[in-house]
Amino acid sequence: MYEILTGPMIWLSLSVFVIGMIVRAILYVRGLNWQLDRVAYRAHPKAGMKGAARSIIYWLIPFGTSSWQKQPVMAVIFFVFHIGAVCVPLFLLAHNMILKNIFGLAFPITLNLCIADILSWAVVLCAIALILRRIALPEVRILTTTYDYFIIFLAVAPFVTGLFARYQVGEAPFWYTMHLLCGELFLILAPFTKLSHITLFFMSRAQLGMDFGIKRGGLKGANITW
Amino acid sequence: MPEGTLCNRKPIQTEESLKTLLGDTSGTQYYKQMKELDVDQDLLWSTIQKTCKSRIRTWLEICAHCGMCAESCFLYLINDRDPKQVPAYKIQSTLGEMIKRKGRVDNDFMHMAMETAWAKCTCCNRCGMYCPNGIDMGVMMGYLRGLLYAQGFVPWELKIGAGMHRVYQAQMDVTNEDFVETCEWMAEEYEEDYVGLHFPVDKEGADILYTINAREVKHYPEDLAEAAILFHAAGEDWTITSKGWEQTSLAMFAGDWEACKIQVKSVYDAMERLKPKRMIGTECGHAHRATVVEGPYWAGREDGLPPVKCMHYVEWVAEALRTGKLIIDPDKRIKEPVTLQDSCNYVRNHGLKKITREIMSYMVEPGYFIDMSPNEEHNYCCGGGGGFNGIGLFRKERNKALITKRDQILNTGAKLVIAPCHNCWDAIRDLEEEYKIGIRWSFLKPLLVKMIKFPDHMQPKE
Numbered sequence A: 001m002y003e004i005l006t007g008p009m010i011w012l013s014l015s016v017f018v019i020g021m022i023v024r025a026i027l028y029v030r031g032l033n034w035q036l037d038r039v040a041y042r043a044h045p046k047a048g049m050k051g052a053a054r055s056i057i058y059w060l061i062p063f064g065t066s067s068w069q070k071q072p073v074m075a076v077i078f079f080v081f082h083i084g085a086v087c088v089p090l091f092l093l094a095h096n097m098i099l100k101n102i103f104g105l106a107f108p109i110t111l112n113l114c115i116a117d118i119l120s121w122a123v124v125l126c127a128i129a130l131i132l133r134r135i136a137l138p139e140v141r142i143l144t145t146t147y148d149y150f151i152i153f154l155a156v157a158p159f160v161t162g163l164f165a166r167y168q169v170g171e172a173p174f175w176y177t178m179h180l181l182c183g184e185l186f187l188i189l190a191p192f193t194k195l196s197h198i199t200l201f202f203m204s205r206a207q208l209g210m211d212f213g214i215k216r217g218g219l220k221g222a223n224i225t226w
Numbered sequence B: 001m002p003e004g005t006l007c008n009r010k011p012i013q014t015e016e017s018l019k020t021l022l023g024d025t026s027g028t029q030y031y032k033q034m035k036e037l038d039v040d041q042d043l044l045w046s047t048i049q050k051t052c053k054s055r056i057r058t059w060l061e062i063c064a065h066c067g068m069c070a071e072s073c074f075l076y077l078i079n080d081r082d083p084k085q086v087p088a089y090k091i092q093s094t095l096g097e098m099i100k101r102k103g104r105v106d107n108d109f110m111h112m113a114m115e116t117a118w119a120k121c122t123c124c125n126r127c128g129m130y131c132p133n134g135i136d137m138g139v140m141m142g143y144l145r146g147l148l149y150a151q152g153f154v155p156w157e158l159k160i161g162a163g164m165h166r167v168y169q170a171q172m173d174v175t176n177e178d179f180v181e182t183c184e185w186m187a188e189e190y191e192e193d194y195v196g197l198h199f200p201v202d203k204e205g206a207d208i209l210y211t212i213n214a215r216e217v218k219h220y221p222e223d224l225a226e227a228a229i230l231f232h233a234a235g236e237d238w239t240i241t242s243k244g245w246e247q248t249s250l251a252m253f254a255g256d257w258e259a260c261k262i263q264v265k266s267v268y269d270a271m272e273r274l275k276p277k278r279m280i281g282t283e284c285g286h287a288h289r290a291t292v293v294e295g296p297y298w299a300g301r302e303d304g305l306p307p308v309k310c311m312h313y314v315e316w317v318a319e320a321l322r323t324g325k326l327i328i329d330p331d332k333r334i335k336e337p338v339t340l341q342d343s344c345n346y347v348r349n350h351g352l353k354k355i356t357r358e359i360m361s362y363m364v365e366p367g368y369f370i371d372m373s374p375n376e377e378h379n380y381c382c383g384g385g386g387g388f389n390g391i392g393l394f395r396k397e398r399n400k401a402l403i404t405k406r407d408q409i410l411n412t413g414a415k416l417v418i419a420p421c422h423n424c425w426d427a428i429r430d431l432e433e434e435y436k437i438g439i440r441w442s443f444l445k446p447l448l449v450k451m452i453k454f455p456d457h458m459q460p461k462e
């Protein structure tokens, strides 16, 4: 089991993830339609690019938009969660060593172990906060479905199991195996679930940015204040 | 019952059927028949498959159900934070369900969807600015309206409105003759006070082609006169067109895309026939949105632009004041607390946020202009947008929706509200009628006519 999970399954899950995400992005772009969407994407590439870039960048800056400023608690949860969820898997020393073993290369930067610990705990805590928020706030509760909890589960399971493995709770090989399993499950399911927002967030933001950049005022020289 | 005589899936195509539907006071029979109207589920599903592409599908799919859009919607706030007014809920429970069920929805569902699309959303697009995933519920509600319209589930007034555009290429039963005659009548009425005043008709190659809102012909002809007076005073080379003069589109509110196309093409034809340097539209928000912002797409123009450069009236006013074509008598500047309504349709949706403030800087004595909060592209809808103003069935809900703007205005302390948009103007008038907060409201034109210095040649000879 362990052999398979650390060998072919890493290959498989990473391929499904990367190829799946690329396919989703391509399908997204191919499904855009200037007339149905009522945005002349092709006719104004410069204004479109500018709008798209602004739409993405402002939203990636903590408190960079009115919406983030209006909901500071959510903004903090959101950013901490996502920074952890992106940085830990990519830059953890242990992950990089595995990558190096398999592919012969890895990211040049690795996370200091202490920071990695803090970030991982933060991800777990933020996930709990997100769950509590779903239960506590009526405007979020009404939207929430079981599927939403499943997505949170998919996203934090690798962290919880990873932390157990790291602190060598119980039998270490068990938690390592679980961690690998959860991580690979995440990678494999991501392109087919709401986790596809890893790519589609950027596509959707870029699209709305082009909409404002081209049609809704951008060509008039107005920059929307996000 | 499949389809009723009044309420059915067929658009209004003739004057006769238009009159019949109008004859059904308040749509009593119409709504009764709607209760029996079957849903053409195959049509619904095939339309969705053909027209619901990656943008909307992705929006529905990646919505994180995070509720961050809730507070951005004035209808959510004003309805005591009813969770059913959360923008994401409104669209997931209607369009989202329709797609999930592959179009297999029933009459009750369609009634619920109709109420959601027209009484719980004004398509003001504010929520789109507050969603981290860039999901614009206003756009999706517009799409949903199209699906509902095609199934015959549309408020009575908007079915009529769309029919008007199909029959008259105007939102009301105003003919081309009515329009030109009203303009001539206005010229006669006012030429004594404003010497030389006239409406050039169908002049080719003019600097400005002026287009309007049919309501001006029917209810506020002085607005036409004021436009002429100001163009005349500014020394503009302008013209009206005897055909294709109507800029508005109730068809857009109704979701009748075919009628939208018919309407906007009539205006574009006028542009192509008269070849003006630019087109300037009256003080109307949705008219501008329909003709200038969305229109090119309905008409199939790949560059997304109308045939000639188009400007909203506020852009022309700002330019005329900036360049000195119009000069304001400093003594007549506004010297009382005054505020300004930002129309979503050309502010949020066409970026004209600074230009109206530039106008204020010329018209208002320093210190008297007070902005509402929030403002510019973050402004709230007046409460009557997207057709809400005109729908009798949802009058109660609309009146409640006005409270947001009422309180915004009260917070400024202003007694005068400048609203360069027909729809917003109506809503503000209604909110004063409903809640009596002691305000006055105005378009720019009547204020300007009272404030500017007229050139000698326009002064009446004693």
Ligand code: SF4
Pocket (backbone or CB within 6 Å): A143, B062, B063, B064, B065, B066, B067, B068, B069, B070, B087, B088, B130, B131, B132, B133, B134, B135
């Ligand atoms: S803010 Fe956006 S992602 Fe969140 S619930 Fe609203 S529409 Fe969905």
Ligand code: SF4
Pocket (backbone or CB within 6 Å): B072, B073, B074, B075, B086, B087, B090, B120, B121, B122, B123, B124, B125, B126, B127, B128, B137, B138, B139, B141
């Ligand atoms: S478009 Fe406006 S009215 Fe409609 S849901 Fe969004 S914020 Fe509310």
Ligand code: SF4
Pocket (backbone or CB within 6 Å): B122, B123, B124, B285, B286, B342, B343, B344, B345, B346, B380, B381, B382, B383, B384, B385, B386, B421, B423, B424, B427
């Ligand atoms: S009526 Fe005015 S404020 Fe309301 S949506 Fe339309 S433009 Fe905006």
